[in-house]
Amino acid sequence: MNRTLVKICGVRDLETVEVCVDAGAQFVGVVVVPSSPRFVTPSEARTLALEIADLGAMPVAVVRLPIDGEAAAALEAFPILQFHGDETPEALAPYRAWECWRGLHFAPTATMEWLASGRVTRLVVDGPVAGSGVSFDHAAFGALPVEARRRCLLAGGLNEENVGAAIRVAKPAGVDVSSGVERTRGVKDHDKIRRFIAAVHEADA
DSSP states (O other): OOOOEEEEOOOOSHHHHHHHHHHTOSEEEEEOOTTSTTBOOHHHHHHHHHHHHHTTSEEEEEEOSSOOHHHHHHGGGOSEEEEOSSOOTGGGGGGTTSEEEEEEEOOHHHHHHHHHSSSOSEEEEEOSSTTTTOOOOHHHHHTSOHHHHTTEEEOSSOOTTTHHHHHHHHOOSEEEESGGGEEETTEEOHHHHHHHHHHHHHHHO
């Protein structure tokens, strides 16, 4: 049986990186979008990316176009870029050197169109407002073809209490959480991270 992948997003410090990887996260997201409460500077992002990779997980840079020169230089430390703006498939063409993911509000048609575009490896399928902790219809996502679901991470409103049910209904490749493992907005809670990942593993059992 395939294990559900876990991405902890919006990590801002090295101690939290260690907690995420030690608990079993395969991906750790670092936000370089200045408007986000989870923003880190390009220099901090590079340091975090190197630490994530050194510990054996995959660092993911969450970005939004346009990307300025300083941020672009920091992205060289990341193998994966996750676009979270109004990007079109064509706008991702200059980023072929990276594995590209796209965050989007769930809609069956848009999801299938992006997967067919040839521009993304994975989608992070979110609720109506990314980063808000608001969920969406997991049953509708679960109705997508299995080939599509296996290229998507489920996000939006997930926490240690509901992630198991979400996995069983939606059957995604993985789950992505940020606000659901925070003490306050933008500040990660290490115990919540551990309990969230444990709940994912329990759902897989």
